Amino acid sequence: MSVLGDGFYDVPRGRIAIVVTHLEMTERPPRQVPRKRPGWALRHEPALAPSDYRALFRRIGEPWLWFSRLSLSDEALAALLADPARGVWVLESEGEDAGLVELAFDRPGICEVVFFGVIPDLIGSGAGRFMMSHVLVEAWSRPGVERLTVHTCTLDHPRALAFYIRSGFRPVRQQVEIAPDPRLAGILPEAAAPHVPLIVEAAG
Template sequence: MTLAAGFHDVPPGHVPTVVTHLEMTARPAPLPAAGTWPFRLVEQPDLGWYRDLYRRIGTEYLWAARLQWSDATLRARLHDPAVEVWTLRAGDADEGLAELDFGSEGECEVRMFGVTAALVGTAAARSLMTHALVRAWSRPGLRRVWLHTCTLDHPKALAFYIRSGFVPFRYQVEIMPDPRLDGTLPEDAAPGVPVIRRPP
């Protein structure tokens, strides 16, 4: 259904966002070197480890879905043979995440991507994306890599993906339950996003 032009009410307890889907259908030209960050392929990821990294990267942007999944659901996703979980290392810690899903023939979906706040602006994200794209396009028969971002993400995220070689192909409006109101995320997460509370 296409929304009509004009204003639309957001239900109490929810957050609106505009989602942009992007794709690339050919291997991009190599990007300039962006440092010497080490990467790690995490096989059979521990759920507690994953949730901690997910929180440290995404709380500011209201990442919550994976925190709400049951252990069984999250384990099935992360331990799926079609999924690669890569991290970017800073010192002795994992500080970036790129989750590549090869579950659809000829495609790779970058399901999760980001770095912790301390690495924003350091070229770590560019280095991780370069690594992710090399991994994706090394798969025989790959025809497409795609991902999505939204207006809750870092304000430079969309431009970053376009510079990386992705092209927007679809736009949607998503209205989701606010994870700050059910305890999934702290109440002070994403202070720039208004909390639309339920009426008393």
């Protein structure tokens, strides 16, 4: 994999540049009992329908330009969600699906937090801490797990990195990803994530 040198690099029109920070946890942290708001519950979903997963993924991620799961076909997403090496949990808030956790155990000794987020109305409410407490118990209770990993990027909430560090993760690596802008492909509306510049091919 190539390594960038110092300096500026042009991003092709129609693409977005994403700075990704990888974090890991190699020791089980002390168990904490988070404050739980009445009406919250974390529900394990061993066979979530692709349409339900995609709808929740969009509600959580559209403001931040999450797109990877939206570009999958129903068949591909269903196969991924049915993978026994993965687990999906949905946060219920007042009877509404409002948060998502996806874990992967497909690498020996590693649990990856693949997706983690809540709808905009719950940001800052403590819902993330409530969900993370369950993630840590679930991950470290699996036999053979020696490392818990997660990544955040510039398509996440600006406080996501600090949240993961407070939860016990430490940054270990950064990458730059170049990807097609999902708004130009119609995967997300052009108004999504206004903090990410939408740059198209110049006319003429």
